[in-house]
Amino acid sequence: MKTLSRKLSSEEIQSFGNELEEMRKEILSKVGQEDADHIKRVYKVYRYTEALGRGLLHFSFDPITFVLGTSLLTISKILNNMEIGHNVMHGQYDWMNDKRFNSRTFEWDIVSDSSQWKFYHNYMHHTYTNVIGKDHDYGYNFTRLTEEQKWKPTYLGQVFANMFLAFNFQWGVGAHGPRVEYMEKPKKQRTKRTYKEYRDVFFKKIELQLVKDYIFFPALAGLNFPKVFLGNLLANMFRNLWTYSVIFCGHFTENTETFSTEELKNETKADWYLRQLKGSSNLKGGKLFYVMTGHLSHQIEHHMFPDIPAKRYQEIAPRLQEICKRYGQHYNSAGFIKQFASVWKRIFAYSFPDKIATKIMEPRNAKARKRLDALSVQTITIEDKELTAVS
DSSP: OOOSSOOOOHHHHHHHHHHHHHHHHHHHHHOSHHHHHHHHHHHHHHHHHHHHHHHHHHHOOSHHHHHHHHHHHHHHHHHIIIIIIIHHTTTTTGGGOOGGGOTTTOOOSSSSOHHHHIIIIIIIIHHSTTBTTTOTTSGGGTOOOSTTSOOOGGGGGHHHHHHHHHHTHHHHHHHHHHHHHHHHSOHHHHTTSOHHHHHHHHHHHHHHHHHIIIIIHHHHTGGGHHHHHHHHHHHHHHHHHHHHHHHHHHHOSTTOOOBOGGGGTTOOHHHHHHHHHHTOOEEEOOHHHHHHTTTGGGHHHHHHSTTSOGGGHHHHHHHHHHHHHHTTOOOOEEEHHHHHHHHHHHHHHTTSOHHHHHHHHHHHHHHHHHHHHHHTTEEEETTTTEEEEOO
């Protein structure tokens, strides 16, 4: 696959990795009260918006309060999933010894079971980021996004399949869990539990979510049952659209790269850092936007340091960009609209056989070649960390 980054020598890769390790230690030494205060504030906003949103849905009778109630419930569900759920289950706040923010006990407000999510996301996805055949998050096994995936006629419909997935994202994420966990567990462990047992964990979580959103809270509203039911349905749908958009921008933009299992042989920690950089992409925005994405706007920093409290990624980003620039490595970052458009360009292009897909993606390939040509006349001086032109 074409790359926008300069090919590094083994010594340069090791030096790159050493700089990131030093930065990681420095950032970890700062983690403390500021991070605890941040996640507690977000938690309060999540609880208040949920209470106010549900209250408005239950006791209001006009369209304005219905829209306001649904909007607040949507915000609450997004905060629960993104800034709280995703980051807490990465263990970013385990050191607080607060059961609300403990990765071992936290359960979130979607149909995906937390224990299954931690296996296929924290372990499989973060270990094998963008490795075709090992990272099951790459296209979720039904979307072709690179020529390394063999084309099949069923991919012709992947644009429409992704539209459906976007509106129902929590179901796709939840259904992903039992299959990945069953297939990827060592055979000895797999024989101890049947696939049905893994699937039953998912079904149990579905039952809890459906009862809560579509029976319990609507029933509490009495005659307002249909309105509360609809408000919950819309809040879940808007949350699905947002999380789909943010998560797909993290790894499927035009210039994110893929890898083979062969490339993992003898991979060092420094090689791993480099793969996380090339396989991820960021979104530019403001502080509120970053919180609403769960700081997955900084997907590159998150993949390099998944257990560091996410608020710290804003502090890491400019320093990481400076390091990448010195080593001639592409730092994939752009606004939401640009990145999301490039995701759909990729989904559309690779729905067709390679001959057509290559023509659609050609502007990207041409840009990659031009940048590689420019980088080929430069070399890096490791000692003073400055790029020096040789011609």
